[in-house]
Amino acid sequence: MLSRQPVVHLARSFSTTAQVLKNVSIIGREPIKFPPTVTITPTPTEVKITGPLGSTAVPLKDYMKIDFPVEHTMKLGVSKSSEKLQRQMWGTTRTLISNAIIGMTEGFTVPIFLVGVGYRVQLEDDPRGTTDGGNGQRLHMRLGHSHSIFVPIPSHIKADVPSATKILLFCKDKHLLGLFAAKIRSYRKPEPYKGKGVFVGNETIRIKSVKKK
Secondary structure (H helix, E strand, O other): OOOOOOOOOOOOOOOOHHHHHHOOOOOOOOOEEOOOOOEEEEOOOEEEEEEOOEEEEEEOOOOEEEEOOOOOEEEEEEOOOOOHHHHHHHHHHHHHHHHHHHHHHOOEEEEEEEEOOOOEEEEEEOOOOOHHHEEEEEEEEEOOOOOOEEEEEEOOOEEEEEEOOEEEEEEOOHHHHHHHHHHHHHOOOOOOOOOOEEEEOOOOOOOOOOOOO
């Protein structure tokens, strides 16, 4: 008679590395290095960044912690990284602080290109002056419409027109710069058939091939 051998169940061991990384924000955990010309002053509700170009503040949630492990280096942490909302705000806030440091030291610049026959732009004085938050200048654009388009430049934006088809925008706030660039782009969005339109930065568009019958 055959004797039964005991069946041994082997439990597979899993590494805890995946679980640890799941509860950590890859962006948020990265330290932020800043130059000596920048001063960072944290409070329970915000972190103030002061640099050569001015000062700004980034709001902080009550569960966020700021530490300076070494000189000119800042680290951001949260109380419970296992909570999804805290992990999301961890990475978002770290990005906002990093952008604020760049904005207060060198600022942000984005080029805008007008591509199309007859597309032109020129920088001119705004007859309304600085009313409605403008800086006294406006963009006079011709984008293939039956009329010219006038875009007042906000006070926080600096604009330059080095050529008739190129605009250079400068701002200390990356978010506000993106909003104004998107506004200019909206007047003639790039279209995929002839490749015409207003292009922001290194934006490209794939030209669709025409199918022959």
